[in-house]
Amino acid sequence: MTEALIVRGLDKTFSKPAVRDLDLTVHPGELYALLGPNGAGKTTTLRMVAGLTKPDKGAISIFGIDALADPAAAKAITAWAPDEAMIYDRLTPLEYLEFVAGLWSIEPKLAKARAVELLDTLGLAGEARRRCEGFSRGMKQKVALAGALIHDPKLLILDEPLTGLDAAAARLVKDMLQARVDAGGTVILTTHILEVAERMADRIGIIAGGRLLAEGSLDVLRGQAGKDGGTLEDVFLQLTADGAAA
Numbered sequence: 001m002t003e004a005l006i007v008r009g010l011d012k013t014f015s016k017p018a019v020r021d022l023d024l025t026v027h028p029g030e031l032y033a034l035l036g037p038n039g040a041g042k043t044t045t046l047r048m049v050a051g052l053t054k055p056d057k058g059a060i061s062i063f064g065i066d067a068l069a070d071p072a073a074a075k076a077i078t079a080w081a082p083d084e085a086m087i088y089d090r091l092t093p094l095e096y097l098e099f100v101a102g103l104w105s106i107e108p109k110l111a112k113a114r115a116v117e118l119l120d121t122l123g124l125a126g127e128a129r130r131r132c133e134g135f136s137r138g139m140k141q142k143v144a145l146a147g148a149l150i151h152d153p154k155l156l157i158l159d160e161p162l163t164g165l166d167a168a169a170a171r172l173v174k175d176m177l178q179a180r181v182d183a184g185g186t187v188i189l190t191t192h193i194l195e196v197a198e199r200m201a202d203r204i205g206i207i208a209g210g211r212l213l214a215e216g217s218l219d220v221l222r223g224q225a226g227k228d229g230g231t232l233e234d235v236f237l238q239l240t241a242d243g244a245a246a
């Protein structure tokens with residue numbers, strides 16, 4: 001089986017080490033949650049996977065493509081949605097999505113059809129032709145998410161996708177992510193909302209201090225933390241405390 005993502009020995013130091021000798025494996029068709037305390041190295045890791053930050057050391061393979069040797073091929077099948085939406089305020093959502101689709105050389109008719117479908121799924125059909133500049137943070141986040149999905153990526157990477165969304169918008173996004181996974185897509189996300197990871201993730205990686213402390217299903221992590229029957233919060237707090245003490 002070709003894994004969706006294999007990360008080996010990943011290292012990144014800014015003024016101090018942010019990611020240290022990190023290994024991750026994400027299977028195709030799973031939703032993988034990368035959890036960790038503030039400053040643990042989650043965003044840095046995912047930025048390296050998405051080709052936005054250059055690692056000091058290590059290897060990244062996305063569906064068998066060496067992302068460091070052939071970043072263009074890796075990016076063509078990957079999407080990255082940062083926690084702060086970056087869109088062009090002066091465009092309408094439809095124009096923005098058609099613009100992004102153009103960057104991927106998607107045929108205009110197909111681009112429009114995908115854009116309309118994505119905006120509809122995300123509850124933005126009524127705003128499709130309004131300029132984004134007056135949009136709330138949550139609405140902009142949804143437009144950015146639609147932009148990340150316009151080229152139908154095999155691997156979707158989301159940094160804190162639910163931050164700033166109201167309950168209804170969060171439900172829409174969660175349903176959309178679940179639908180992608182149910183259809184065979186692969187999703188990696190970070191979140192501080194542990195209930196979301198507990199309910200949605202097939203497997204979970206916990207990192208702290210730039211190192212992977214544990215990886216597996218909730219049951220595997222429970223075993224590792226010695227917390228049979230515990231919640232993900234119990235397990236997370238135990239493993240990160242153990243990691244800090246080590």
Ligand SMILES: Nc1ncnc2c1ncn2[C@@H]1O[C@H](COP(=O)(O)OP(=O)(O)OP(=O)(O)O)[C@@H](O)[C@H]1O
Pocket residue numbers: 014015017018036037038039040041042043044045
């Ligand atoms: N561009 C940068 N320049 C300098 N230091 C950075 C940069 N990006 C991240 N860092 C540092 O790297 C470490 C890891 O940061 P990172 O953003 O990856 O953590 P995180 O797990 O995503 O945290 P949070 O949950 O708070 O978003 C932190 O010490 C951070 O200050």
